[in-house]
Amino acid sequence: MPVGKLKILFIVPGSGDSFYCGNCFRDSLHAHALQRAGHEVVAMPLYLPLSSASFAGSAPLFFPAVSLFVEQKYFRKKAMPQWMAKILSSDFALGVAASLSGTTSSNGLEDMTFSMINGEDSVFLRQAKPLIDWIKNESVQPDIIHLSSSLIIGIAKAIRREMPRIPLVCSLQDEEVWIDCLRPADAQAAWSGIAAGCPYIDRFTASSDFYRRAAEKRLPNIRGVEVVYPGVEIEKYASERYPDRPTVGFFYRMNEANGLDMLAEAFVKLKKENRVAGLRLRVGGGYTSRDRPFLRRVRRMLRPYRGDVEWFDAYSPAQHAEFYKGISAISVPLRFEEGTGLYLCEAFAAGRPAVEPDTGSFREIAGESGILYSPNSPEALADAIAALFSEPKRWDECRKRALRLSAARYNEIVQADRLYEVYTKVISSAFASSPSC
Numbered sequence: 413m414p415v416g417k418l419k420i421l422f423i424v425p426g427s428g429d430s431f432y433c434g435n436c437f438r439d440s441l442h443a444h445a446l447q448r449a450g451h452e453v454v455a456m457p458l459y460l461p462l463s464s465a466s467f468a469g470s471a472p473l474f475f476p477a478v479s480l481f482v483e484q485k486y487f488r489k490k491a492m493p494q495w496m497a498k499i500l501s502s503d504f505a506l507g508v509a510a511s512l513s514g515t516t517s518s519n520g521l522e523d524m525t526f527s528m529i530n531g532e533d534s535v536f537l538r539q540a541k542p543l544i545d546w547i548k549n550e551s552v553q554p555d556i557i558h559l560s561s562s563l564i565i566g567i568a569k570a571i572r573r574e575m576p577r578i579p580l581v582c583s584l585q586d587e588e589v590w591i592d593c594l595r596p597a598d599a600q601a602a603w604s605g606i607a608a609g610c611p612y613i614d615r616f617t618a619s620s621d622f623y624r625r626a627a628e629k630r631l632p633n634i635r636g637v638e639v640v641y642p643g644v645e646i647e648k649y650a651s652e653r654y655p656d657r658p659t660v661g662f663f664y665r666m667n668e669a670n671g672l673d674m675l676a677e678a679f680v681k682l683k684k685e686n687r688v689a690g691l692r693l694r695v696g697g698g699y700t701s702r703d704r705p706f707l708r709r710v711r712r713m714l715r716p717y718r719g720d721v722e723w724f725d726a727y728s729p730a731q732h733a734e735f736y737k738g739i740s741a742i743s744v745p746l747r748f749e750e751g752t753g754l755y756l757c758e759a760f761a762a763g764r765p766a767v768e769p770d771t772g773s774f775r776e777i778a779g780e781s782g783i784l785y786s787p788n789s790p791e792a793l794a795d796a797i798a799a800l801f802s803e804p805k806r807w808d809e810c811r812k813r814a815l816r817l818s819a820a821r822y823n824e825i826v827q828a829d830r831l832y833e834v835y836t837k838v839i840s841s842a843f844a845s846s847p848s849c
Contacts, residue, residue, distance in 0.1 A: 418835060419452045421547065421554035423567060426460030426473070437729070438585065438619065438642050438754055439560045445643050445824035446831060454554070456543070458564065474543040475528075483535045484523045491538055522598055525590070529605040531566020540570040547571070553578065556835050562587055562616075565609035572612045579838045582613045584627045584637065586751050607631050614838045617831075622773035623751030638834045642757050643827025646818060649761035651737040657690035658801040660767070661739030663732070663755045666699040668706050671745035676710045677790035678745075678797060683717045687798045692720045696735045698727025736762040740807070741782065741800060743767040745793055752777055757822035765810035767796045781814035 424439045443453045455462055456471040459480070483492045527536045547553065553575070559568060559582040568580050591602045610616075616637045618624040624637045660679065664670045672695065679693045693714070699707060714721050724735065736742070742759035749772030756766050756777050766782030768774040769792075774784055785796035800807050820826070 417450050417452065418446075418555045418832070418839075419553075420446060420454070420835070421471075421557045422453060422455045422560065423557065423564065424455050424457060424462065424560045425564070426457040426462045438752075439583075440729075441642055441644060441754075441824065441827070442558075442583075442831065444645070445828040448645075448824060449828040449832070451828075451832075456546075471546060474546075475539050480524060480535070480539060481521075483539070484527060488533065488535055522594060525563070525594070525602060526598075526605065528564045528566050529562075529602055529609065531569040531609070536566060537570075540567065543567070544570060544574050547575065547578075555579075556581060556839060559583065559613075561585060562606045562609070563590060565606055565613065568612040569609060577842065579614045579835075579842045580612065581615050581617060581834065581838060584616050584618045584623060584751075586623075588626075588630070589748065603630055607633055610634050614842065615834060617834060619752035620773040620776055622749075622776050626749070626751070638830075640827065640830045640834065641821050642752060642754050643822055643824040644758050644761050644818075646761045646823050648733045649736055649758055651762050653737065655692070655738060655740055657692050658688055658741075659692040659694055659739045660797060661694045661735065661742050661759070661764070662697070662744055663695075663735050663742065663758075664697045664744045664753075665703070666695065666697055666707055666710075667703045669747050671747055671788075673706070673710050673713070674745045674747075674788075674790045674793060675743055676713050678794035679721075680713060680717065681790065681794045682798060683720070687794075688801045691797075691801070692722070693717075694722045694724070694735070694739050696724035696727070696732065698725070733758070736764055739764055741765050741767055741797075741810075743793070743797065745769050745788060746772065747788070749773070756781075757818070760814040760818040760822060763811050763815045763818075765800065765807065765814050767793065767800055769793075779813070779817060780810070781817050782810050 422439065422443055425436075443455060447453050454471055457473050458475045459477040461473055479492065479496075482496075527533050530536075531540070547557075556579045557571065559565065559580065562582055562584055565582060568582065571578065571580065587606070591599050594602060610631060610633055614636075616627070616634060617640045618627060618637050619640065619642055621639050624639055627637060628634055660675070662672055662675050664672075666672050675693070679691070682688050682691055722738075736759050739759075742755060742764050743766065744753060744755055745768065746753070752773055753768070756768070756774075759766060760781055766774075766778045768778055768782065768784055769788035770784040770786040771788055778784065783796045783800050785792045800810065
């Protein structure tokens with residue numbers, strides 16, 4: 413049984429980096445925390461290349477997005493010609509796909525979704541073979557393999573067939589955002605497929621107790637879900653300097669689901685009523701082409717106060733930590749229940765409190781490091797922002813609580829230790845049950 417430093421293989425979908433994807437960035441933080449703790453981490457990208465520096469030393473790309481989509485659509489009964497697969501897997505084709513990536517909707521991608529969950533169709537098996545061969549041919553096989561989402565749980569089945577002794581861990585993170593866009597019958601089939609794949613996983617992880625319980629409701633047969641809170645490199649975010657004027661920040665993908673329009677409406681209401689002197693709004697996190705009509709509407713709403721609004725349209729993974737240093741508080745009024753708002757963990761590292769709806773995991777993640785409001789409406793949000801900034805002592809106390817919570821729970825050292833605890837527990841169990849013991 414390996415002890416001490418581990419070799420960990422992360423299997424992680426790549427993204428186009430056109431906007432701030434909390435799940436994608438959380439995977440990067442997992443890898444970075446473990447690397448800084450001294451473990452060897454190799455990332456295996458799926459669909460699109462990985463661009464994050466935290467995934468240095470990555471494996472080759474598998475299940476390339478363009479060729480996978482075309483093969484699923486036109487070549488189910490026979491293999492795609494090699495010349496076509498080569499063109500569709502080229503850097504140019506993947507670059508185009510990356511520039512168009514960013515959808516959180518499964519519409520039009522039903523076949524790929526079922527293929528990656530079930531791991532049984534001919535296209536999947538053809539694509540999985542080189543992935544399995546690569547893992548087998550590594551000079552030193554990993555001590556453990558970590559899948560970033562149950563949406564790719566079919567890969568666990570393929571690995572189990574060929575390498576039954578390698579322990580497998582799988583993250584659970586906001587799968588319903590993707591699955592629930594399917595037709596009801598297809599959504600049920602997707603959840604059933606994940607449930608069928610659960611026995612191939614030794615241990616699941618969830619980013620909050622809220623999402624652990626949500627997953628157990630969706631997947632009644634799931635067992636052994638461990639809560640691992642996200643952790644950030646606190647020194648990157650830490651700043652004792654705050655804006656001269658109260659500034660609310662929104663940092664996530666700029667779309668309707670994430671509630672940017674509700675925050676804009678609350679901001680306009682507060683400006684009209686002059687309830688918070690000098691109030692400013694800072695918006696970042698990026699967007700896709702699909703979000704542009706929505707953003708035009710939000711910009712029109714904010715036009716009368718454009719001098720008090722700062723936009724950061726282009727998303728840069730390497731620079732986004734700086735965003736938090738220019739705000740006094742974070743607010744992302746989601747219209748759905750998220751497992752963990754990573755932006756809160758980042759904001760708390762910078763000592764910026766939160767103003768969030770009392771929904772989903774916000775009560776668990778934010779605690780008293782800000783204000784939770786209900787109902788999730790622009791009016792209630794405006795009242796909460798006013799309450800935070802109208803009482804300087806309240807803001808300061810929330811700021812201090814945010815810093816304490818960050819140090820105790822949302823830092824990368826705590827995260828790496830917790831992941832190591834989960835991994836060694838799984839490895840020990842696999843070792844104990846091995847016939848060669």
